[in-house]
Amino acid sequence: MTTSFDTLSAGDVIDGPKFAVSRESIRLFCDASLDYNPLHLDDDYMKGNFGKTNFGGIIMHGMANFGLISRMLTDWAYPAGAIHRRLETRWLTPVRPGDTIQPTGVIKSKQTTAKSRWVLIDVTVRNQHDERVATGEAMVEFPQGKIRDITPD
């Protein structure tokens, strides 16, 4: 079914991709993002050394959640002629090697403004235990015209 601004309604669900997290996937994200924070490389780094925060082993980059949510949104928006315009996220629980995470989106509301049309989406990333590891909110623009008209190069 083709997504369009007019047919969307609150409560509609966007299913995101499942993502298996491993030491290798975390390492690859280090290379791809240039974020070599030892939190993601060195199991022993945090032992006894970090005040209130100790994750007990390496954790996935929080921004990998962000990248995965973004992937879900763009794969949903582009075929509809829509543009991913904003994403806000908070991390709730660290993600570790061996976890499988999956983002989902739920349409919250639609807004028409003077020049365009917008869809607000609640996003959640859950792990294999159905725990929420990240939550956020996204905004996707459904322009009246074609994308090309508003993104000159």
Next chain:
Amino acid sequence: MDKALPAQAAFETDFWKDASLRKLWDDIVPGEARKTLPYTLTQEAIALYCKAVGETNPLYLDEAAAKAGPFGGLIAPPSIHILLMFACTPADDWMRSPGTINAGQSWSYNLPARPGDTITLQARALDKFIKRERLFVVHDNVFFNQRGEVICSGRGHTIRPL
């Protein structure tokens, strides 16, 4: 192309190196601009980022398909700012202190970044505060292309190592 730019080839992956030179939470002045580095975004870097998050969209990866698509050529995924943030940050900057924890971010997207773009970053701490014995900084970041057009802008919170 653009593979051998010295600033990019020399990216320091050991976050402990020069760690002692970096500003602590105590030294960070909200409002003060961070020193940043221009970065040339390559198709190779985009492809590697796509691989790391499982992106397969032809708009990012298939030149012919992208050319026929709505952007008239290859673009980077919006979340490429994850890479740009570190690529534009010098090794001695406090943003790269080991143990820095990302506590949440919001980003607004204007124009897509494209392969070959020279990206610049304007960044600063906007605020700092203490909450439940943790040291927070509010980040304020804007990325531009070589024409001075805004690609995206973001606000983030990090918890600083003690």
